[in-house]
Amino acid sequence: MEYDEFSNIYSDALPGLVRLKDRLDETLSKIVEPLAHIDRCQCRVKGAKSAYKKYVNKYANHSSPLANFEDLVAARIIVFFTSDIPVVRTALLDNFDRVERTEKKPEFDDQFGYESEHLVFVVPPHLKPDTTAEFCPSTFELQLRTILMHAYAEPQHDILYKSSGEIPKTIRRRLAWIAASCWGADREYEELRRWSEAIGN
Amino acid sequence: MRLVHFHAFAVSASNWDEAPNIQGGRIQADTQIEALIAKNVQKAKFDNCLESVFETDDSRHNDMRELIRRHAFGDDNAADEAAKEISERLSVAMDNRSHPALLLIASEKDGPICQVSLWTFPRDEALRLINQKTASLQVLTDIFSQTSRLRKAAFFKGGQAKTEFLGGKILDLQSGGGPKAVADFWLADFLLSMPAIRPKAGTQMIAKALIQCAKETADLTEQQQLQSAAMSIRSGPKQKWSPKEVAENFFNADLAARFQSKFPNVATYNTSIEIDQDTYADSLNFAVYRLDSGVIVSSPFSEIGESVRITGTPEEGNRLSCEGRVVSQKVRSPNGVR
Numbered sequence: 057m058e059y060d061e062f063s064n065i066y067s068d069a070l071p072g073l074v075r076l077k078d079r080l081d082e083t084l085s086k087i088v089e090p091l092a093h094i095d096r097c098q099c100r101v102k103g104a105k106s107a108y109k110k111y112v113n114k115y116a117n118h119s120s121p122l123a124n125f126e127d128l129v130a131a132r133i134i135v136f137f138t139s140d141i142p143v144v145r146t147a148l149l150d151n152f153d154r155v156e157r158t159e160k161k162p163e164f165d166d167q168f169g170y171e172s173e174h175l176v177f178v179v180p181p182h183l184k185p186d187t188t189a190e191f192c193p194s195t196f197e198l199q200l201r202t203i204l205m206h207a208y209a210e211p212q213h214d215i216l217y218k219s220s221g222e223i224p225k226t227i228r229r230r231l232a233w234i235a236a237s238c239w240g241a242d243r244e245y246e247e248l249r250r251w252s253e254a255i256g257n
Numbered sequence: 258m259r260l261v262h263f264h265a266f267a268v269s270a271s272n273w274d275e276a277p278n279i280q281g282g283r284i285q286a287d288t289q290i291e292a293l294i295a296k297n298v299q300k301a302k303f304d305n306c307l308e309s310v311f312e313t314d315d316s317r318h319n320d321m322r323e324l325i326r327r328h329a330f331g332d333d334n335a336a337d338e339a340a341k342e343i344s345e346r347l348s349v350a351m352d353n354r355s356h357p358a359l360l361l362i363a364s365e366k367d368g369p370i371c372q373v374s375l376w377t378f379p380r381d382e383a384l385r386l387i388n389q390k391t392a393s394l395q396v397l398t399d400i401f402s403q404t405s406r407l408r409k410a411a412f413f414k415g416g417q418a419k420t421e422f423l424g425g426k427i428l429d430l431q432s433g434g435g436p437k438a439v440a441d442f443w444l445a446d447f448l449l450s451m452p453a454i455r456p457k458a459g460t461q462m463i464a465k466a467l468i469q470c471a472k473e474t475a476d477l478t479e480q481q482q483l484q485s486a487a488m489s490i491r492s493g494p495k496q497k498w499s500p501k502e503v504a505e506n507f508f509n510a511d512l513a514a515r516f517q518s519k520f521p522n523v524a525t526y527n528t529s530i531e532i533d534q535d536t537y538a539d540s541l542n543f544a545v546y547r548l549d550s551g552v553i554v555s556s557p558f559s560e561i562g563e564s565v566r567i568t569g570t571p572e573e574g575n576r577l578s579c580e581g582r583v584v585s586q587k588v589r590s591p592n593g594v595r
Contacts, residue, residue: 079521118418119369119416120369120416120418123416123418123420123421124418124419124420125420126419126420149455150455150457150458151455151457151458152455152458153310153312153424153451153453153455154313154315155310155311155313155317155423156313156315156316156317157315158315176317178310178423178424178453180453180454180455180458181308181453181454181522181524181525181528182454182458182462182520182521182522182525183521184522184524185522186521186522186523193420194420194421194423195420195423
C-alpha cells in the first residue's frame, strides 16, 4: 500500500484517535494525581508518517492496515525514582487490563542502553466511543520510566532516528556511556531517596 | 457469516484427577443448525452483555484465547482438537453444583473476520404425551433447555491480528447474584476471563454517579432512592452491579435517566461491575451512624461535612452533630416493621 492510500485510511481514523487520547489523558491524570514523584503523564496520537513507516516494516501483509498497531494512542508516565515504577504499575493495573508487559533493557548484563517498562492495556468500555462509527483501537501502549531513563531515551532516539546506515562504533560506545551514566545516576538517586525517607523527609 | 465449525458435547462436572466427563464432537452444519445459532445469538443481545477480557500473562498468552482462535481459524482437525479441549476444560471448571449441560461451539466466518459463540444449555426434564390407544406420559431426561436462566454464552469476534480476540461478550444471568464460586465459574474458571472494567475503576464510576445525582436533587424521595441504592450496594449480598441494574432496582424514571447520563456510554452503563468495597467506602463517604444513645443517623452522602458534622478523634470517641428542619416523620417498631 502506498503512503497516499494509507494516509487516507489514517485520516479517517484520526478523529477517533484524538478523542481516545483526550479521554485517556483525563483518566490517567486522575490515576496518578494521588501518587508521589510523578514528573509527567502525557498521551499522544501516532503521526501518519510514523505509522506508515511501522506499517511498511512490520504489518504490510495484514489485510487490515491498522489492526496490528498497539501504539496509535500511547501514553508515557515519567517518575522520579526507580522504586516509583512498581507503585505506578499497581495503580494502572487497578484500572486497566494488561495484555502485555515488557521490561526493555539491554540483552546482556555488561551492556548499557535503552531501559523502560512497556505495557499494553485493553481500552476499557468507559474509554470507548458511544458509537461503532468512530474508530477506536482495542489496545493502547504505555511507557513507564524514570526521568533518567527518559533523559537517555529521547535524545538517543532523535539521533538514531535521523541517522541512516550503520552507526559508527565510537558513536555507539558514547551512547552506551550516557546510558551507563543514567543507570548509575538512577541508583544514586534511589539511595538518596532512601536516606531522605530515613531522616523523616 | 458462514458456519465453518460446529461442535456439541454433553458435559458433566469431573474432578481434575479423573477423565473429563464429556460426550460429543463435530456436528455437520445444516440450515436448521445455522438457524438455531442465529436465533440464540439474536436472543442473547450480546451488545448489552458484560464485556470481558482474557486474563493474560505478561506475553499476552491465555489458554482459552488460543483454543477459541484455533477453533475459529484452524482447519477441521485443529478445530476438532480445540473443541474437545474446550469441553474438557468446561467439565473440570464445573463442580457438583453445576447442572449437566450441552456445550455448543460455533465458528462462523466472513472473509478475514470470524465470530465464535459458545453456549451451555442446562439439562432439563420434559414430559411427552403419547396418545395412541391409551394416553401415557413419557419422561424425557436427555433434553437441554435453550430458555433456562442457567444457560450461559460467550461471544468473540475479530481477525487474526494480535490486538484481536482479546475479549468478548458474556451472557451469564447467574453472575454476581450468588456465591462467588458458583457465579464466576463460567467467566473466571472456564473462560479464564474477567470483566473489562476493573473493580476499582468501575466502583469509582458508580460512586461518583451516585454523589453527582445526590448533589443535583433536592427531592426527598430521590434522596431516599439514592440512599437505598448506596446502602444495598454496600451491604447487600449481590457482589456485582451494572449501573443499569442499580437504576432499575432503585430509581424512578427521571432519576434513572440522570444517573445514566453520568456514564460515558451504553456499554459502560450495561457492564456488570464487581464492587470494590474499600474503594466504594472511600469514594462515597456515606455512613449510617449509631450513637451511644441508641439513635441511628442516616445521612445522604452530600450532607456529610455540611449539615452532618463529625468532630473529635476515634480515640476520644467521635461526636456527631446534625441540624435541619424536619419535613417528614415515620414511626417504626423496634424491629423495623411499620
